[in-house]
Amino acid sequence: MMYNYKKYVHNLISFLYIIIFYTLLSHVLSVSFAGEKDKIFWNKKYETEAYIFGKEPVEFLREHIDLLPRGKALDIAMGEGRNAVFLAKNGFSVDGCDISESAIKKALDLATENNVKIHAFVADLETYKLPKNTYDVIACFYYLQRDLVPQMKEALKPGGMMIYETYTFENWELGFEGPKNKDYLLKPNELLDLFKDFKIIYYRELVLNNKKAVASLIAKK
Numbered sequence: 551m552m553y554n555y556k557k558y559v560h561n562l563i564s565f566l567y568i569i570i571f572y573t574l575l576s577h578v579l580s581v582s583f584a585g586e587k588d589k590i591f592w593n594k595k596y597e598t599e600a601y602i603f604g605k606e607p608v609e610f611l612r613e614h615i616d617l618l619p620r621g622k623a624l625d626i627a628m629g630e631g632r633n634a635v636f637l638a639k640n641g642f643s644v645d646g647c648d649i650s651e652s653a654i655k656k657a658l659d660l661a662t663e664n665n666v667k668i669h670a671f672v673a674d675l676e677t678y679k680l681p682k683n684t685y686d687v688i689a690c691f692y693y694l695q696r697d698l699v700p701q702m703k704e705a706l707k708p709g710g711m712m713i714y715e716t717y718t719f720e721n722w723e724l725g726f727e728g729p730k731n732k733d734y735l736l737k738p739n740e741l742l743d744l745f746k747d748f749k750i751i752y753y754r755e756l757v758l759n760n761k762k763a764v765a766s767l768i769a770k771k
């Protein structure tokens with residue numbers, strides 16, 4: 551009887567180990583396959599010679615550049631570098647990352663074209679760990695990864711500023727070009743809530759030029 555009981559417990563524990571192992575394995579695989587899928591998708595989009603998002607910075611960044619403390623900046627999911635290069639031209643020392651190698655290459659070409667240097671590197675932000683207490687400014691344009699926000703906050707130095715703009719759910723409701731997946735769209739006041747422990751310098755939600763619906767924020771750590 552005792553023997554059977556021991557055997558039962560042993561089998562149960564082995565069974566639980568197997569379940570935990572396969573759950574962890576499937577999680578790791580789904581994260582890395584998702585990353586691989588995104589990389590392929592974006593590399594394909596960027597493979598054309600043209601700059602699909604243009605060479606000029608996001609208007610919100612251009613308009614508010616003077617509010618941002620000079621120093622070291624990080625451009626999250628920088629794409630072809632329009633914003634990173636603008637930051638570099640305005641005296642920032644710029645790091646920029648993106649999952650797409652084609653984007654990084656185009657960003658470096660754009661920097662050369664503008665006679666500035668940027669440190670551009672390939673990184674999957676689903677797994678990459680941002681360095682802590684490093685940046686005076688973090689810029690994030692048209693990229694939404696909610697679980698990265700705590701890391702962005704930690705990566706800023708005290709007094710550092712976040713500048714963020716991306717699509718709201720309204721963008722989809724109004725049928726504008728942009729993400730269809732609701733995971734990539736902000737709910738009303740969501741960006742404001744995500745940075746409610748920072749000092750809000752500027753916040754807006756609006757439809758821009760009848761072309762896109764966005765939320766924009768500048769917040770200080």
Ligand SMILES: C[S@@+](CC[C@H](N)C(=O)[O-])C[C@H]1O[C@@H](n2cnc3c(N)ncnc32)[C@H](O)[C@@H]1O
Pocket residue numbers: 585588592603608626627628629630631632633647648649650653673674675676690691692693
């Ligand atoms: C809409 S584009 C915006 C690019 C740039 N911020 C701009 O405003 O021009 C979104 C960017 O996110 C990048 N991206 C998507 N998933 C990513 C991930 N997991 N890690 C890093 N970058 C990612 C894409 O390669 C793409 O360049």
